[in-house]
Amino acid sequence: MSKQQLSRREFLRLSALAAAGATVAHWGLADAYAASQPMDALTRQAPLAEPVTLDVVHDAPEYDNPYRQIFDLFEDENPGVKINLLSHSEDGQPAYAAKIAGGYCPAMETLSAIYNQTRITAENYQNYVDLSTIDYPYWDLITFDAKNSWTEMYGLPGPRMLSPFLGWVNTWCYHVDLMEKAGLDPRKNVKTWDDLLLWLDEGTKWAKSPDSGVEYFWDQGWLPDWFGTSITMDHIPLAFPDGQRDRQVACWTGQVKFNAPDSPYRHVFEFFKMAYDKGWIPRQFWTREWETDMEATYSAKKAAVQLHGPWIWDKAVATDATAQQLGFPSTPPAEGQTQWMQWISDLEIDSSPSALAFVIRSCNEQSPNYPLVKQLFIWWHSPDIVRLRSEALGAVPAMKIDPPPDIKAPQYLGIVKEIDTPGGLYENVKYEVRPSGESVMAAKRIPGSPGVWDYESGNNAKYWADLMEGKITVQEVLDMAQKNWEISYQLD
Incomplete structure (x- = not known):
């Protein structure tokens, strides 16, 4: 049987066995994801007519490894899509802000990528997509009112960012x-x-x-x-x-x-x-x-x-x-x-010092890849992927997830x-x-x-x-x- 004829679940299982405990399974993210999915959910999408690369930018390089592994799952499910994962720390934020000012438009990024304390307010909200318009199906699973809290604060349509996690602890x-x-x-x-x-x-x-x-x-x-x-x-x-x-x-x-x-x-x-x-x-x-x-x-x-x-x-x-x-x-x-x-830090409604809240810049709305950008954002904030992010990063989810994550972060x-x-x-x-x-x-x-x-x-x-x-x-x-x-x- 060829690799293409294997279900994703079987392919992941055999790959993990073949690795014999080596680093192919990495953090076990692939196996954990496969085990959480019904068999029919693991069918790969038809390849795109033309390859597409989507840039995802975040400001916590220490999470590059688990993020890369999680995005590999998206690539595997969507042949022809490449996720170009880019990261920088605080010292790289000024250069990134300048890049954004010059017209750069990533598919998805952490809100804090340009500055740790970036806050979405009445002055800048139009830079970010209104997430109530992207048909995100999991609002009811989030344990605080992530859909309406920003609008209640500012009296404007939103929300413009999403972090389905509790605050971080110092x-x-x-x-x-x-x-x-x-x-x-x-x-x-x-x-x-x-x-x-x-x-x-x-x-x-x-x-x-x-x-x-x-x-x-x-x-x-x-x-x-x-x-x-x-x-x-x-x-x-x-x-x-x-x-x-x-x-x-x-x-x-x-x-x-x-x-x-x-x-x-x-x-x-x-x-x-x-x-x-x-x-x-x-x-x-x-x-x-x-x-x-x-x-x-x-x-x-x-x-x-x-x-x-x-x-x-x-x-x-x-x-x-x-x-x-x-x-x-x-x-x-x-x-x-x-x-x-x-x-503990505030629930992330208009700012994200945790570097866990993601946004879609409004410039994507004019892109022919916008449907794929929305698909990626929804997938990244789906219960099974939030579980993987939680387990990899140690962040406690503010989301009803069954089964709950098994967090083993330091x-x-x-x-x-x-x-x-x-x-x-x-x-x-x-x-x-x-x-x-x-x-x-x-x-x-x-x-x-x-x-x-x-x-x-x-x-x-x-x-x-x-x-x-x-x-x-x-x-x-x-x-x-x-x-x-x-x-x-x-x-x-």
Whole structure:
């Protein structure tokens, strides 16, 4: 029997057997997909009259391998179609934005490909296809109102992006062997904010000892949006009773001033100023490159600890497949705070810091390949493919999928599955799932304004540096934030 006469299920089964455990099956994605499909669903489409290449662009190169394998399935089901998978990191975003400005039109891309904090607003929504027009059949399977939420926020037809995943989680993560070498056990001993500060202090002292073998205990680099969005700004305050989400949102909606004595954001700057003064983070960390300095140092085990999302876990394993990592929730409660809270990013409705939301640019609507582009987008967001993406990347789906994904990604196994889950090590820790103040007020942002933290311009590096070096005070930073808010949002 020729290969062409085999059903796809049989071909995949025989290929996997022939590989005898080698890398043909890679992550097992092909077999997992084949096993999930009814036999008649695996019939290949008739070849196209002329070959077609569709560019797909994303900004998480660490996911190139699983993405490539998943798109291979689409190519196999659609002879004549080639998916040209392209990727870049943060440092490649300016060049990509320039390419888009020059008329480049990929078939599909991550919203964050041009900039991490790209937000679809009334100013730019027409650059993206209205996804309510593409006959996407799975809206009812998504566990939040992905079809209507953007329209409710902005009063315009949409949605214009899709991410059928829950938010990503930012926790402490560490190399197990280095933590053992340091003689520290944060999972056992860090239960309060004071415990966390003691752990950072003791770990830093160990890192500076001659036989530690590391350059840093906690390494920190710089991204403007990391130090100007909810990732950090709404994250650290969750340790404190006056820093919870309701008080954060109250600042953004004008009920509490950003520079008030009890501002929730005071905790962010006081914590990092303490960390800097005590030597817990590198000198002039705002000059350290995110990937080539900070992430590379951790991946090479020259730093023991990161405060990071899932990407660093994956990069460490990519560098050393034997790397053992664990984590713990990032903001143990300070005095007066009874509930341990854990930050999680907002559901992705108008922005996508996770790099998981995809869009179709409107320029595709004039392309003869537009029907195929829509087919690809729907396939990429179908339950079985979302399952594969979830298993490969470790992202928890916000979609009803039967059977559910078997997630084995490093961050998921190392900490996420333990949080806010019955029987988990941190089952009593709660995720803060309410939307951030920046998201609540996104539709009221005045175009061209600096925003509260002025991160889009990169100007936040200056005031962070000045604060760390003692040139300005925490109060002066908060005064600036309040003034920025007043010129950046239209309340009525």
